[in-house]
Amino acid sequence: MLDVKMVSKNYGSLEVLSKVTFKVKRGEFVVIVGPSGCGKTTLLKIIAGLETPTTGFVLIDGKPPNPRHQNIGYVFQEDSLFPWRTVEGNVRFGLEVRGLSARNIVKEVIALVGLEGFEDYYPYQLSGGMRKRVEIARVLSVNPSLILMDEPFGDLDAQTRWIMHKELWAIHEKFKKTTILVTHNVEEAVYLADKVIVLTKRPGTVKKVIPVKLQKPRNKLSRQFIKYRGKIIDLLREEVPNI
Amino acid sequence: MVEKSFRSSLRSNTTALYNVISVALLFLLWEVLAKVLSSPFFPSLTDVLSRAARIMVNGDIEGYSLLYHAFASILRFFSGFGLACITGFPIGVVMGLRREIYNALKSIIEPLRFIPPIAWLPLAFLLLPGYLRYVMIIWLGAFFPILLSTIAGIKRTSPVYIDVAKVFGADKKSIIFKVVIPSALPEILAGMRIGLGVGWMCIVAAEMMGGEPVGLGRLIIKYTELLQIDASLVGLFSIGIIGLLMNEAFLQMEKRFFKWRMEVKI
Numbered sequence: 001m002l003d004v005k006m007v008s009k010n011y012g013s014l015e016v017l018s019k020v021t022f023k024v025k026r027g028e029f030v031v032i033v034g035p036s037g038c039g040k041t042t043l044l045k046i047i048a049g050l051e052t053p054t055t056g057f058v059l060i061d062g063k064p065p066n067p068r069h070q071n072i073g074y075v076f077q078e079d080s081l082f083p084w085r086t087v088e089g090n091v092r093f094g095l096e097v098r099g100l101s102a103r104n105i106v107k108e109v110i111a112l113v114g115l116e117g118f119e120d121y122y123p124y125q126l127s128g129g130m131r132k133r134v135e136i137a138r139v140l141s142v143n144p145s146l147i148l149m150d151e152p153f154g155d156l157d158a159q160t161r162w163i164m165h166k167e168l169w170a171i172h173e174k175f176k177k178t179t180i181l182v183t184h185n186v187e188e189a190v191y192l193a194d195k196v197i198v199l200t201k202r203p204g205t206v207k208k209v210i211p212v213k214l215q216k217p218r219n220k221l222s223r224q225f226i227k228y229r230g231k232i233i234d235l236l237r238e239e240v241p242n243i
Numbered sequence: 244m245v246e247k248s249f250r251s252s253l254r255s256n257t258t259a260l261y262n263v264i265s266v267a268l269l270f271l272l273w274e275v276l277a278k279v280l281s282s283p284f285f286p287s288l289t290d291v292l293s294r295a296a297r298i299m300v301n302g303d304i305e306g307y308s309l310l311y312h313a314f315a316s317i318l319r320f321f322s323g324f325g326l327a328c329i330t331g332f333p334i335g336v337v338m339g340l341r342r343e344i345y346n347a348l349k350s351i352i353e354p355l356r357f358i359p360p361i362a363w364l365p366l367a368f369l370l371l372p373g374y375l376r377y378v379m380i381i382w383l384g385a386f387f388p389i390l391l392s393t394i395a396g397i398k399r400t401s402p403v404y405i406d407v408a409k410v411f412g413a414d415k416k417s418i419i420f421k422v423v424i425p426s427a428l429p430e431i432l433a434g435m436r437i438g439l440g441v442g443w444m445c446i447v448a449a450e451m452m453g454g455e456p457v458g459l460g461r462l463i464i465k466y467t468e469l470l471q472i473d474a475s476l477v478g479l480f481s482i483g484i485i486g487l488l489m490n491e492a493f494l495q496m497e498k499r500f501f502k503w504r505m506e507v508k509i
Contacts (some may be wrong), residue, residue, distance in 0.1 A: 048410055058321045074410040082401045084425045084503045094411040097421065122503040142411065 001026040002047070002146065003179055006226040007056035008203070009042050016042050016201035026081065027176040031189040033232060034199030034207075035240045040182040041077065043204070044148045047180065048074050060146060073139030079131060081123040087134050088119040094142040109137040112171070129160040136171070149181040153188065162220075165191050169217050186236070190228045191218050198232060201239045208235055286473035291480070303474070307457050313481055315457040319374065320446045323381025327438055331386045332431065335393025336424065345394060356391075360384040360445045364452050377458075384445035385438030387500040392434025396427030415443060429501055436493050438455050443486045461487075 002024040009017040016039040018051060024030050024054070034040055047058050049065030049072070058065050065072070081090050091106050092098040111134035123131055132152055139147060153161045165188060172179060183189055189196045195211045210232065218225055277287030286294075298309040338345040345352070360383040365377040400423045408418045450460025459478045465473035468471050 045406075050406055050409060067410050068414075072410055075405070076403050076406065078401075078403045082404060082407075082408050082422070082425070084428070084501075086503075093407075093421070097408065097413040121326045124503065184296050205423075 001061060003059040003078075004043075004047065004179075005056055005058070007043070007046060007058060009039065009046065009051070010054045012130060015203040017046075017053075018205045020199075020205055021056075022197055022206055022209065024178060024180065024227045026178055029051075029172055029179045029181070029192055029194045031193035031195075032180065032182045032199060033184065033186060033189050033198045033236065034204055035201045035236065036184070038199045038202050038239075040199065040204065041150055043199075044074070044150050044182055047146075048072050048148055050074075070146070071142060071144045073133075073142065073144035073147040075135050075139055075147070075152045076150070077150040077154060079123075079155075081131055081134055081138075083123050086116060086120050086122055087126070090134055091137045091141050092124070094138060098142065105141055108138045109110035112140065113137045113167070128156050129164060132156065133167075134162060136168070140171070140175075145178065147177050147179045149179065151183055152181070154184070156220060161185075161188070166217065168192060173216065177188065186229050186232045187220060189232060190214075190225055191220060196228075198235045207239070246357065248296035270366065283470070284472055290473045291476045294471075295480075298462075298474065298477055302397040303462060304469070305465075309462075309481065312459050312462045312478070313459050313485060315455070316446055316459045316482075317485065319450075319458070320381055320442055323378040323446070324385050324439060324442045326378060326382045327389055327442065328435060329387035330382075331389030331438070332393055335390045335431070336397055336419075338390075339357075339394040339397025339427070340419065340423070341343045344400070350391075352359065352387075358383075360441075361448050364449060367449075368453065373455060376453060377446060378444050380449040381442040384469055385435075385478060388437040388441060389431070389434045389454065392437070393427065393431045396430030396434075397423055400426045401429070407469040408495075429497075429504055432493075432497050432500070436490065436497070439493055440486070443482075447482055 003021055005024050007017055007020045008015070023032075032040055032043070042051060046053050047060075047065060049058075049067050049070075060070055060072075063070070080197060082093065085093065088106060089108065091110055095102055095105065107116075107119075110119060113136055115130060115133055115137065118126065118130065123134070126134065135152070138167075153164050156164065169192060171177075181188075181192060190212055193212050195209055197209050198207045199205065200207045210228070211227055214222075214224055214228070272289050274289065275473050277285050277290070295309060300308070302308045303312075338348075360380050363380060363383055364376075367379050371379055404422050404426055405418055408422045413421070446458075447460040447463075450458035451464050453461070455461060462478035462481075463475045466472075466478070
C-alpha cells in the first residue's frame with residue numbers, strides 16, 4: 001500500500017534523511033523510532049505530501065502522495081486543534097473542506113473516542129488527553145486510507161498515555177487502518193506496532209525493521225514484551241551511546 | 244490584549260465600592276473647591292450638570308442641542324471608522340498573505356503612518372467639503388492600526404493549522420477563510436479597537452478646527468471662546484463618556500465573539 005524508496009532530504013547542506021526505504025502493507029500498524037533529530041517528522045511530512053524529498057520517492061497505492069487526491073489523516077505533534085472551533089466544529093472541519101456534510105459521521109466519531117457530551121466545548125476547556133482524542137476523531141471523520149501520527153502522545157502524562165495506547169489499539173483493531181506512528185517511546189512502539197522501524201541518527205536511514213510477533217492487546221509487563229523493548233533500546237543505544 | 248474591560252474590573256464588590264467612593268470624593272472636592280473659589284473660570288459640578296441639561300433642552304447659543312452635537316460627532320466618526328475597517332481589513336489580509344506586496348510598499352506605508360492625522364487637517368479642509376473632511380481624518384487615524392494588526396495577525400497564523408488544512412486537501416480559499424482569517428481575528432479586532440480610540444481623538448481635534456457649527460469638539464471651542472467654562476466642560480465630559488461607552492461596547496462584542504479565547508481574559 002505504501003512504498004518508500006530511497007528517500008533523502010536535504011535542507012541546504014544539512015542532510016536530514018538518507019536513502020530511507022521501507023514498505024507498509026494495508027492494515028498494518030508501523031511504528032518508527034529513532035534518536036531525536038533523525039528526521040522522523042520530515043519523513044512523515046514527505047509521506048503526507050506536505051514536503052517533497054530531495055531524491056527518492058513515495059508511492060501510496062502506486063501514486064505519489066497528494067492530499068488533494070488521497071485520503072490521508074495526520075495527527076500532528078503540536079496541539080493542532082483550531083482553538084476557535086468547538087469539538088464538533090473541529091471534527092467537522094475535514095468533511096467541510098471536502099464539501100461533505102455528514103452530521104451523523106461527526107457524532108459517530110466523537111462517540112468513538114468517548115467524547116459524547118463535549119461537542120460544544122472549546123479546546124481550551126479540555127484536558128490534553130481529550131484534545132488528542134478530538135484530533136484522532138477529526139482524522140477518522142474522513143475515513144482515511146492511511147493515518148500518520150507524529151508523536152501524538154508526547155505531551156501527555158504517563159497514565160493518560162497508557163490509556164491512549166489502549167484506545168488507539170482498539171481503534172486500529174476495529175477499522176484496520178494502515179497507520180504509521182512516530183515516537184520516542186519504545187514501550188509505545190512495542191505495544192502498538194506490527195513492526196517497528198528503527199532509524200539511525202541524522203541523517204536518518206533505516207537501521208533495522210523488527211516485526212513484533214505478539215498477540216494484541218499486549219501485556220506491557222510480559223517477559224517477551226520486555227525482551228522486544230530491550231532489543232529496540234539496545235539498537236537505539238548504538239546510535240545515542242549515553243541513553 | 245491584557246487590557247481589562249472597565250466593567251469586569253468593577254465586577255468585584257470591593258473595587259466597585261472603592262470606585263464609587265473615589266468618584267464621590269472627587270465630586271465633593273470639586274464642588275467645595277468651586278464654592279470656595281467662586282470664580283467664573285472654575286465652575287462647580289452642579290453648574291456643569293445644569294448647563295448640560297440646558298444645552299440638552301434649549302440648545303447652545305446657536306440653538307443646536309447637546310444630542311445633536313453628539314450625533315454629528317458619532318456619525319462622522321463611524322463613517323470614517325467604518326471606511327477604515329472596510330479598507331484596512333482586506334488590504335491587511337492581502338499584505339499579510341503576500342509579504343512581498345507589503346515590502347514593496349513599505350517606504351510608502353511607514354512614513355505615512357507616522358504623520359499624525361491631525362497634521363492632515365489643513366489639507367483636508369482645503370481639498371474636501373464639510374462632512375468628508377472629518378471622514379478622511381478619522382480614516383487616517385484608524386486605518387493604520389487596523390492595517391498593521393491585520394497584517395501581523397495573518398502572518399502569525401500557526402503553520403501547523405495550515406498543515407492540518409492541507410492534509411485534508413483544503414484549497415487556497417478554504418485555507419484563507421476557514422483557517423487564516425479566523426485565527427487572526429482576535430488580533431484584527433484588537434487593532435480595530437485601537438483604531439476606534441485613535442479615530443475618536445481625531446474627530447474631536449478635527450471638529451475644533453473645522454468650520455461646521457456642530458460636533459462636540461466645536462461645542463467646546465464655541466464656549467471656551469465665550470469664556471463659559473461650564474459649557475465647554477459639558478462637551479469635554481460628553482466626549483469622555485461616549486468614548487468609554489464605545490470602547491466598552493467593542494470589548495463586550497469581542498468577548499462574545501471570542502468565547503474560545505476565554506483562557507486569555509480580554
